[in-house]
Amino acid sequence: MRGDELKTMSNFIPKNVRSIKKNLSVPELIEIAIKNGEGVLTSKGSLCVRTGKFTGRSPNDRFIVYDDISKDTVDWGKINLPLPEENYKIIKSKALAYMQNKDILEFSGCVGSDPDYQFNVRVFCEYAFSALFSKFLFINSENKITKNSFTMFVLPGFSVDPETDKTNSDAAIILNLKEKTIIISGSMYCGEIKKAIFTCMNYFLPEKEVLPMHCSANIGKNNDVALFFGLSGTGKTTLSNDPERRLIGDDEHGWSENGIFNFEGGCYAKCINLSRENEPIIYNSIKFGSLLENVILTKDRTPDYTDSSITENTRAAYPMKAVSIAHDKLYGPHPKCIVFLTADAFGVMPPVAKLSPQDARDYFLCGYTSKLAGTERGIIEPQATFSYCFGAPFMPRKPIEYASLLERKIKEQNVRIYLLNTGWIGGSFGIGKRIDIKTTRRIVKHIIEGTIENSKFIKDKYFGLTIPEYLEGIPAEILNPINSWENKDEYAKKALELAKKIESQIKKHKE
Numbered sequence: 039m040r041g042d043e044l045k046t047m048s049n050f051i052p053k054n055v056r057s058i059k060k061n062l063s064v065p066e067l068i069e070i071a072i073k074n075g076e077g078v079l080t081s082k083g084s085l086c087v088r089t090g091k092f093t094g095r096s097p098n099d100r101f102i103v104y105d106d107i108s109k110d111t112v113d114w115g116k117i118n119l120p121l122p123e124e125n126y127k128i129i130k131s132k133a134l135a136y137m138q139n140k141d142i143l144e145f146s147g148c149v150g151s152d153p154d155y156q157f158n159v160r161v162f163c164e165y166a167f168s169a170l171f172s173k174f175l176f177i178n179s180e181n182k183i184t185k186n187s188f189t190m191f192v193l194p195g196f197s198v199d200p201e202t203d204k205t206n207s208d209a210a211i212i213l214n215l216k217e218k219t220i221i222i223s224g225s226m227y228c229g230e231i232k233k234a235i236f237t238c239m240n241y242f243l244p245e246k247e248v249l250p251m252h253c254s255a256n257i258g259k260n261n262d263v264a265l266f267f268g269l270s271g272t273g274k275t276t277l278s279n280d281p282e283r284r285l286i287g288d289d290e291h292g293w294s295e296n297g298i299f300n301f302e303g304g305c306y307a308k309c310i311n312l313s314r315e316n317e318p319i320i321y322n323s324i325k326f327g328s329l330l331e332n333v334i335l336t337k338d339r340t341p342d343y344t345d346s347s348i349t350e351n352t353r354a355a356y357p358m359k360a361v362s363i364a365h366d367k368l369y370g371p372h373p374k375c376i377v378f379l380t381a382d383a384f385g386v387m388p389p390v391a392k393l394s395p396q397d398a399r400d401y402f403l404c405g406y407t408s409k410l411a412g413t414e415r416g417i418i419e420p421q422a423t424f425s426y427c428f429g430a431p432f433m434p435r436k437p438i439e440y441a442s443l444l445e446r447k448i449k450e451q452n453v454r455i456y457l458l459n460t461g462w463i464g465g466s467f468g469i470g471k472r473i474d475i476k477t478t479r480r481i482v483k484h485i486i487e488g489t490i491e492n493s494k495f496i497k498d499k500y501f502g503l504t505i506p507e508y509l510e511g512i513p514a515e516i517l518n519p520i521n522s523w524e525n526k527d528e529y530a531k532k533a534l535e536l537a538k539k540i541e542s543q544i545k546k547h548k549e
């Protein structure tokens with residue numbers, strides 16, 4: 039490393055703190071968390087914490103400090119609020135001052151399992167549970183500090199001042215792309231930690247021709263990789279945890295010329311209504327030493343996953359090694375099939391459709407789906423949204439950049455692509471019902487095994503989608519959604535309205 043780079047990095051080492059304890063073990067971190075009153079131990083030996091008023095991501099409090107290049111490349115929509123460098127500098131000095139005389143827990147590891155596209159991560163935490171989360175979600179291999187290092191300060195107790203700091207509240211999640219530094223102030227929600235680093239990866243990787251993806255990935259016996267793209271709550275974790283396949287990762291991946299690779303080293307699963315019967319793999323992954331967030335415990339400290347009294351967005355964080363079906367590597371070859379998960383709150387989309395590479399690019403650009411309750415603050419019921427790349431809040435570049443990379447890779451690797459509706463059927467939210475997981479899983483099996491290709495396909499009249507006429511084990515009336523609506527005129531009206539919106543979204547991003 040060059041001397042001047044080292045100098046820049048050393049500016050980021052917090053000074054005058056009382057102590058920095060680095061890379062403590064899981065029991066050590068849990069012991070500190072309990073001693074400091076951050077959480078309690080469950081009957082199974084997991085640490086259970088409450089995160090106060092921040093039980094989900096806070097999109098209005100996310101800021102990006104741009105560098106010279108990002109000024110042109112970043113999509114400055116509402117979701118990427120620009121923060122001038124002057125304000126950032128003041129906030130950073132206040133954050134460093136806040137850490138004075140505190141005992142800080144450091145996690146040092148990396149993100150990205152492909153050594154060619156790996157970044158080091160150093161996380162300085164005020165709370166032991168944030169360090170535990172970082173230990174589970176990032177990769178535990180310590181490398182030298184290089185230019186490719188992100189430094190993050192997780193300081194939930196530090197408040198910014200909306201008036202002088204030009205933030206929207208006393209919480210702020212600030213990503214400085216130039217310094218590769220992240221400051222999390224005000225929020226205890228662990229999801230901010232992983233999604234902040236994800237956003238940085240999504241900024242830096244496309245210039246290396248690597249497509250960053252908000253998707254889960256699993257691999258079959260024949261080394262066939264399947265990817266599931268989707269916004270939070272649409273089924274990435276649920277559907278990739280398939281007992282017949284091995285899990286590579288459940289949320290964030292890259293696609294390079296070498297194949298696909300997980301960014302993370304663990305999972306952050308939703309656990310509302312989690313049961314051993316319905317989701318045994320996720321259920322059994324939560325064991326001694328895992329981290330539970332906002333889960334209610336019974337008197338004997340057993341998790342009650344049915345209780346949403348704090349939030350719908352209850353979570354469990356655990357390392358990949360806790361997952362019985364984990365693949366032995368965090369990477370795999372180029373995918374054979376890709377599934378775009380959409381949770382259609384209007385109930386007009388077919389449960390499954392086949393997409394050409396061009397259709398895939400277009401649907402990726404429009405990202406029609408729903409925000410489901412909990413993950414974002416303020417969302418209490420499904421809300422239809424257009425989230426390009428099925429993860430707009432985390433994709434700082436212009437959407438067309440990601441979409442063109444995807445289209446190119448799909449064509450090069452001859453990948454099969456499908457749109458899968460894990461949302462409502464037979465009517466919109468409130469009238470129809472969410473398609474049941476068993477049916478969705480059966481459709482996924484047809485996709486992965488390729489049996490869907492034996493079906494006769496028809497073009498639907500409203501979206502121009504290519505849908506199968508028959509799939510073994512799936513009730514025929516749900517495959518073409520109009521058949522499951524009682525009021526056909528109402529269906530036609532709603533479907534046409536949505537088709538128009540989709541078209542205009544695609545056009546907007548192509549311009």
Ligand SMILES: Nc1ncnc2c1ncn2[C@@H]1O[C@H](COP(=O)(O)OP(=O)(O)O)[C@@H](O)[C@H]1O
Pocket residue numbers: 268269270271272273274275276277288307308310460461472473474475476478
């Ligand atoms: N048909 C369905 N397909 C997938 N998930 C479903 C379906 N119906 C209900 N769900 C529920 O929706 C949630 C999906 O969450 P999850 O898999 O964690 O999403 P993600 O990983 O994309 O954030 C789970 O709680 C799951 O039980």
Ligand SMILES: C=C(OP(=O)(O)O)C(=O)O
Pocket residue numbers: 095229230233269270271289306413
């Ligand atoms: C943690 C999040 O999402 P996911 O459910 O996709 O993990 C998030 O969006 O904050």
